[in-house]
Amino acid sequence: MAQSEPTAPLDGPGAAMLDALFSQSLVGLHLLDTDLRVVRVNTATPAMRDVPVEDVVGHRVDEVYGLLDADEVMALVRGVLDNGVPLVAHIVRAHRRGDPGHQYFHEISVFRLETPSGDVLGLAVAVVEVTEREESRAREVVLEMTREHVGRTLDVLETCQELVDVLVPRVADIAVVEVVDAVLRGDHPPLAPLPRDVPLRRAAFRSAAGGGTDADAPQAHPLGDVRALPGPTPYTQALSDLRPRAVASLDEDLPWLAADPARARAIRAAGAHTLITAPLTVRDTVLGLISLYRTRQGEPYDEDDVSLLLQVADHTALSIDNARRYTREHTIAATVQRQLLPRRPSSHPALETTPLLLPPDSGGQWYDTIPLSGARTGLAVGGVVGRGLHAAAVMGQLRTVVRSLAAFDVEPDELLARLNDTATFLAAERATLPTADPLHRQALAARFAYAVYDPLTLTCTVAGAGSPSLVVVHADGNTEVRNVPAGSLLGSEDKTPFAATAFTVPEDSLLILSDTPLPALVASGDADALRRLAEQHRGRPLEDLRDDVLYALAGSAEPGPTALLLVRTHPFPADRVGVWQLPDTPTVVATARRLVRDRLADWGVERETAHDTELIVSELVTNAVRYGSPPLELRVINDRALTCEVRDGSASTPRLRHASVADEGGRGLFIVAQLAQAWGTRYTPEGKIIWTEQNPPPG
Secondary structure: OOOOOOOOOOOOHHHHHHHHHHHHOOOEEEEEOOOOEEEEEOOOOHHHHOOOHHHOOOOEHHHHOEEOOHHHHHHHHHHHHHHOOOEEEEEEEEEEOOEEEEEEEEEEEEEEEEOOOOOEEEEEEEEEEOHHHHHHHHHHHHHHHHHHHOOOOOOHHHHHHHHHHHHOOOOOOEEEEEEEHHHHOOOOOOEOOOOOOOOEEEEEEEEOOOOEOOOOOOOOOOOOOEEOOOOOOHHHHHHHHOOOEEEOOOOOOOHHHHHOHHHHHHHHHHOOOEEEEEEEEEOOEEEEEEEEEEOOOOOOOOHHHHHHHHHHHHHHHHHHHHHHHHHHHHHHHHHHHHHHOOOOOOOEOOEEEEEEEOOOOOOOEEEEEEEOHHHOEEEEEEEEOOOOHHHHHHHHHHHHHHHHHHOOOOOHHHHHHHHHHHHHHHHHHHHOOOOOOHHHHOOOOEEEEEEEEEOOOOEEEEEEEEOOEEEEEOOOOOEEEEOOOOEOOEOOOOOOOOOEEEEEOOOOOEEEEEOOOOHHHHOHHHHHHHHHHHHHOOOOOHHHHHHHHHHHHHOOOOOOOOEEEEEEEOOOOHHHEEEEEEOOOOOHHHHHHHHHHHHHHHHOOOHHHHHHHHHHHHHHHHHHHHHOOOOEEEEEEEOOOEEEEEEEOOOOOOOOOOOOOOOOOOOHHHHHHHHOOEEEEEEEOOEEEEEEEEOOOOO
16 A cells, blocks of 8 residues: 555544544444454444444454355455455345344445554445345346346247246245146137136246255145146135235245145245245236245345246246247147148159158158159158248148149259249249238248159159258168259249259169258268168168168257158069060051050959050050151050050150041040040150050059
């Protein structure tokens, strides 16, 4: 401390002024000697007035006042004496004589006193009681923590646990939150007053004695317990008129304790002596109940505590209601998604599939397996950017368009181009919504991958929007990651054309088609995942392999896919296909009919169906000879449907005509359309294929 100029001894008016300072100061003053014993003191604060001066002078302050952190305070005071650095506005806690249960706060400032020559005389301590200020500040801290930490997730149970974590031990020694059970399912909460038979679920519990949700801490009912509250009690009354209840003393004589014996036993076992309970309400509806108890903290709850709890309850109720609304929308979206997705992947002798959606119930992910002509199968996986009901609705629209386009036998890249037109149209419609509509500000975008697998040629053609991936695990254990051309997301303004790639898929292979990259499987750092799949996929159910892929993806730190499809290929039975090269002559029609008749007889096709098939083949081959160009090929397939295909080298498209009574021709395709369930044209680089499908033969 800097040396001051010498001054005259303090006597006369100076001594009188010093006496007046100690007797009239509004700030508590202490003079301590070098042994930290009190030399002089005034009685400006209530804590000091409770202690006679003669019991203070000559004693250390920690021997006189009920300091709650006495060792820490005395260490700080001695530090000032040793180093001379003042201690300014430090908060200490204490209790008054005869009132050990009530905590008070004091702000102390400590200064070292020295003679002009530098000799240490002792310490001067100024004390101001700031209990009201600190309690108000503590309440503000609780409110701030509630706003910051409660409601961070859209989960009702998590929100309730966040609340009790904030309140214990700052406001209570025990905190319990009970929620109307229907709220957890997303249902609308009941109107107040809450009917007596409405069950509440114990959603969160915390005890300061157990250091948190201690299973050994006394509880009336375990977490997750669902039951209606017996009454009348302060709990049921708070849920009836939506007003908080504060009970200053939980003694044995309270008549309402007999109405709820389980809760009464828990109160006695925990040693709770005061209670405050408040309803969780939103717009005159009841969401639940907060109950706070004090066991260690001696003072009962007062009006300030009631006001604090009401503010905390308002914030928590809004957070719970938001979580409830999200749960409801999430449940609806998941229900809509389940209704829009196929019940099960379509079966095929040469193909089996199983899907994996991540997350499985967000509403926007989908998969599909689409039967195509010529024993082929369309494989589709996709995901709409976003979550909830709107994403599920867009998903349903896009899936419907995909199926409609696939029925026209378009190539994967062309299908994506047409699908993108639909997505762009839907995005433009969304942009015209009123600005107040939340969807107006949400861009519509979707990822999508589409592949066509042909078991007769063992080829797979795939295209994608976004960054799809395709992993192929061969029967011999070799694996490869096919380079699927990346394209812009569906609904974007990018006009870059989509591209497709085709490759050979050996029999007994495993395909993993995803709408996004598969870092856990294809990253160089985790090649073991692919190796394990390669070693184990033969002979194992596809559902087990799906679980293996899920576990590998769950252990990856990289973002994973949203939807993928596992596909296992099998050889197509050779005895269920007939293929013939036909000469380009008028007499070939009779030959074609005979070839088909013999093959259908081998398959055991009933006579009427075989007769219709002969007529169909006759008309198709006649058209190919008359209007097409060589080479000609006839193929019949005994698959999920009885398929007839005639290939020729011309790209001209036949047209269904309705001939008049006097016309001598023009009825060929009309006859075909009447006899077949479906028919169409599929284009190839070498020409076109006219195909028909009839009811599958028996067996």
